[in-house]
Amino acid sequence: MSTPVFAPPGDKHELETGVLFSPRFDKDGLLPAIATDARTNDVLMMAWMNEQALALTIETGIAHYWSRSRNQLWKKGETSGNTQKIIELRTDCDQDVLLMKVEPQGIGAACHMGYKSCFFRILPTGKTPDDKLELEMCEDAPMFDPKEVYGKK
Amino acid sequence: MSTPVFAPPGDKHELETGVLFSPRFDKDGLLPAIATDARTNDVLMMAWMNEQALALTIETGIAHYWSRSRNQLWKKGETSGNTQKIIELRTDCDQDVLLMKVEPQGIGAACHMGYKSCFFRILPTGKTPDDKLELEMCEDAPMFDPKEVYGKK
Numbered sequence: 001m002s003t004p005v006f007a008p009p010g011d012k013h014e015l016e017t018g019v020l021f022s023p024r025f026d027k028d029g030l031l032p033a034i035a036t037d038a039r040t041n042d043v044l045m046m047a048w049m050n051e052q053a054l055a056l057t058i059e060t061g062i063a064h065y066w067s068r069s070r071n072q073l074w075k076k077g078e079t080s081g082n083t084q085k086i087i088e089l090r091t092d093c094d095q096d097v098l099l100m101k102v103e104p105q106g107i108g109a110a111c112h113m114g115y116k117s118c119f120f121r122i123l124p125t126g127k128t129p130d131d132k133l134e135l136e137m138c139e140d141a142p143m144f145d146p147k148e149v150y151g152k153k
Numbered sequence: 154m155s156t157p158v159f160a161p162p163g164d165k166h167e168l169e170t171g172v173l174f175s176p177r178f179d180k181d182g183l184l185p186a187i188a189t190d191a192r193t194n195d196v197l198m199m200a201w202m203n204e205q206a207l208a209l210t211i212e213t214g215i216a217h218y219w220s221r222s223r224n225q226l227w228k229k230g231e232t233s234g235n236t237q238k239i240i241e242l243r244t245d246c247d248q249d250v251l252l253m254k255v256e257p258q259g260i261g262a263a264c265h266m267g268y269k270s271c272f273f274r275i276l277p278t279g280k281t282p283d284d285k286l287e288l289e290m291c292e293d294a295p296m297f298d299p300k301e302v303y304g305k306k
Contacts, residue, residue, distance in 0.1 A: 007284040016266055021276050021286035032185055034196060041194035043187060046250045055282040086278055091288065092271040093264050097199045099272045111246050113169055118245040119252045123174050125239055129208040131160040133174035135244065 005055045015095050024096040025051060030066060031098060033057075035110065037117075038087040038101040044110035045118040047076075049098065061086045063102060080149050081106035107143050112150070114142025158208045168248050177249040178204060183219060184251060186210075188263065190270075191240040191254040197263035198271040200229075202251065214239045216255060233302050234259035260296050265303070267295025 007022040009015055015022065025031050030048040037044055047065040049057065053073055056064040063084035067074040077083030084102035091098055104110060111118040120139035127133055160175040162168055168175065178184050183201040190197055200218040202210065206226055209217040216237035220227040230236030237255035244251055257263060264271040273292035280286055 005282050005284065006286070019287045019289075021288050032199060034187055034199060036196060043189060043196065043252050046185060046187060046199075046245065058276070058278070058280060058282040058286075061278060089276045089278055090272040090291070091274055091276060092199065093266050093268075093273070097271075099196055113246050115246075118250075119243040120246070121244055123211070123242045123244060125211070125214060125242055127211060129158050129211040131158065133159070133211075134172045135174050136172075138243070 005051055009095065012094070016093050021091065022095060023051075023054065023091065023098070024094065026096070030068070031096065033063075033065065033098040033100060035063060035084055035100045035102050038103050042117055043119060044084075044102070044104070044116070047074075054098070057086060057100075058089070063100060076110075077106060080109065080112075080144065082109050084110070109143040112146060114144040114146050114149075115139050116143060158204055162248065165247070169246050174244065175248060176204075176207065176244065176251070177247065179249070183221070184249065186216075186218065186251040186253060188216060188237055188253045188255050191256050195270055196272060197237075197255070197257070197269070200227075207251070210239060210253075211242070216253060229263075230259060233262065233265075233297065235262050237263070262296040265299060267297040267299050267302075268292050269296060 007020050009022045009024045023031055029050050032046055033049045034046045035044045050066040053064040053066045063076045065074045083105040086100055087103055088101040109116055121135040122138045123135055160173050162175045162177045176184055182203050186202045187199045188197045203219040206217040206219045216229045218227045236258040239253055240256055241254040262269055274288040275291045276288055
């Protein structure tokens, strides 16, 4: 997949008001993609797609990302079984973010830590911002043990 | 605000399982922040925060971002009146994304195009990825006229 798949971004007016899908990848060739649970509307995760991952997501209807830490294409849930079936795909006003409504497959844990959502910790508000702010857990126990699913790390 | 406000990121284990809030800004000093409507759970927008914007968000309880296009601190809604009151703030497993539940103020249009959400266009699924994909509108008419609010551009 060496030639660009998608239309190159047009000018600001075209991007914001036109009908042509022309995703704006950043200087590293990546685009943030937010996955929400189609049933509850909860945000499950945010990860990154390159052009290949986005093309595969559209083609297969299953979320694919680009792993920045592993530097490789990442079919979400390939190891854990917790894949994400695409129900709806949107882009934002200037076409540099994607929003996906997904139907979580498997046991439905989006986070590699075993939680349903990666956003399992709250930062209490009304505090003075400093270097001692503490997070609070806001999800139940993990749905799987990462060590069992991915092996010891 | 020249000295860092927040704790520097610890190792992977500490980031993922610890209680210390230590946001991981990217190499440009920015962090993606997703805003959802606290009442409907709909995703309204995704924008970026630098350390100052995040500190101000926590301190004031009103969403502040860093505008990459204008290269300046951006109190969301300062011109349009559509500010965002923070109801809840979360971070993700590796502390490089923020999720905010907000109560939209003013007429509640998060998008500079006048829409409630920046994600007002759907990319129909089941298509072959190519350079002719067309978006479909999925929100009602804009809630305000950008020309009236921001002036002619």
